[in-house]
Amino acid sequence: MAVLATQAIRRMRGGAQSHLMLASDGHPYVVKFQNNPQHIRVLANELMATRLAEAVGLSVPASEIVEVTDWLIQNSKELSLDLGQTQEQCRPGLQFGSRLVGGLMPGQVVDYLPEERLAEVKNLAEFFGMLVIDKWTCNSNGRQAVFYKRPREKRYAATFIDQGYCFNAGEWKFVDAPLRGVYARNLVYRGVVGWDSFEPWLSRAEELDPQKIWSIAEIVPPEWYGGDLAEIETLIERLLERRSRIRELITLFQESSRQPFPNWMTVSIGAIERQFPEPSWADTIRGPIM
Structure with a gap:
């Protein structure tokens, strides 16, 4: 079920030339249009990968299918796309919407933090979880995140945005590489x-x-992938198969030139405890056998 866009606010930064729009549910959304300069399938990728990340408990924006009417486009000067030497109106219909982090109320949202502030991010460990999703879905772009804190709060929290290049963008092929889908900073x-x-x-x-x-996958509008059910079914079947390869793909990143996990322990504490359990009370008093 789509929400209806009611107002265009402004164009956003980024290669997809998204637009910030207010919707009928009262929330602002960053909306990617079907005729964006990247590929129509980035809308499907955004919806599927964001919902997958949400399903495993990661901090991603609420995502919706947003209907933008022809009337709104015709009556909003902002709703156009720059395509090199030409300009084109945004296409009406069903688009992808990512709820704006922090909303329109005063707060603080940034896409970069200095080292000391980045190290203090409340949910920094979620970058480990997002790496799982990015490797599983073959994100061919660098991992993107924004950081938000409310007024008077000292520490930021990360929200993971921009899943459009999962599934290798418009190709829907899993072409893996160790440094794909990872955040730019090892910290x-x-x-x-x-x-x-x-x-x-x-x-x-x-x-x-x-x-x-x-x-x-079933909620993705067919026009976002050309209406060929066989293609999206094949994508999901391969995605299901790839779950068994997530650890292998993370290991390839671990062994890469980035050396991202300097504190990785060869044997985990849990494994040591299982191999050498603590002696029971009876063992401590039994003594040697004579």
Whole structure:
């Protein structure tokens, strides 16, 4: 069920030339249009990858299908796209909307933090979980995030945005590379000490109910992928198969020239405890056998 766009506010930065719009539910959305300069499938990618990240418990904006009418486009000078030497009106119909982080009320949203502030981000460990999603969905772009704090708060929280290049953008092919889909700054990964650091997100992704994944794909408007059901079905089938490769893909990043996990322990504490359990009370008093 789509929400209706009621007002165009301004054009946003970025290659997709999104527009900030107010919708009938009272929320502002960053709206990507079908005829954006990147690819129509980035709308499908945004919706599916954002909902997958949400399903495993990561901080992503609320996402909606937004209907933009021809009347609104004709009566809003802002709703156009720059396509090199030409300009084109935004196409009416169903678009992808990502709810604006922080809303329109006063607050503070930034897309860059200095090292000392970045290290203090409340949910910094969620970068580990988002790496799971980016590797699983083959995000061919760098990981994007914005940071928000309310007035009087000292620490920011990260929200993960811009999933349009998951599934290798418009190609819907899984072309993996160690440095794809990762955040530009290693600091966010310093807290990784082993596989336990990726929990609970890793297990949730690996064990996510296939029906949940199919239900996410089913809400994607057919016009966002050309109406060929076989193509989106093939994409989801391969996505389901790839769950068994998430650890392998993270390992390739771990072994890359970035060396992103300097604190990775070869053997986790949990594994040591299982291998060498604490002696029971009886063992401590039994003494040697003579």
